[in-house]
Amino acid sequence: MKYTYLYIIISLLVFSCESKEPIEVKQIISKETVSIEDDYMNRAIVKDSFRITIPTEYEIKINSDIYYINWFYQVDNKILSPDRIDYQVYNKQNKTKEILQLNFDKSHDNKQITIIIKERKHLISKKEALDLLKKYNIDKSLKDLKSSDEIELTTYDKFRMDNKEMINNFNKINDSVNFRVMKSDGTFFYVDKKIDW
Secondary structure: HHHHHHHHHHHHHHHHHHOOOOOOEEEOOOOOOEEEOHHHHHOOOOOOOOEEEEEEEEEEEEOOEEEEEEEEEEOEEOOOOOOOHHHHHHEEOOOEEEEOEEEOOOOOOOEEEEEEEEEEEOEEEHHHHEEEEEOOOOOOOOOOOOOOOOOEEHHHHHHHOHHHHHHHHHHHHEEEEEEEEEOOOOOOOEEEEEOOO
């Protein structure tokens, strides 16, 4: 009996000392704003659609020394280009400056970072856009939208509750964010996170 207890204690110690993955990524429900934009770059091809810009948020917990984290955003099995047109990424602590990756040195103290990704590839019809403007009592015209304009609707946490059918349609496609981590020993670690719209 004495050896059984000793075995259990040793097993618990070994289990608790197991090394964690270099990072852990958790999607959280964003309170950032959903907006409508003109799909001006494709206007000649897509005459009756508008972009809906949807923010998602990710808490990144850092468990070991790493040099950087970058990401690839995949929508409808296509990797999007991070060229400010398809999507933009921000550190939640500084939402004014777009980032292309997170860089670290060994002395960094911040063990948890939240990033916001604003995806700009989902299209909705003109009718859907007009319905959303009506739903949120927004008195703006889609005809007046310029390339740099956006019409803010509501926060994403509210939007996903109000528009479940649209969100369910987004979830039918296997969209994901693929995180790549360069560890301090020069090796790489990958985390693929399916987007829960």
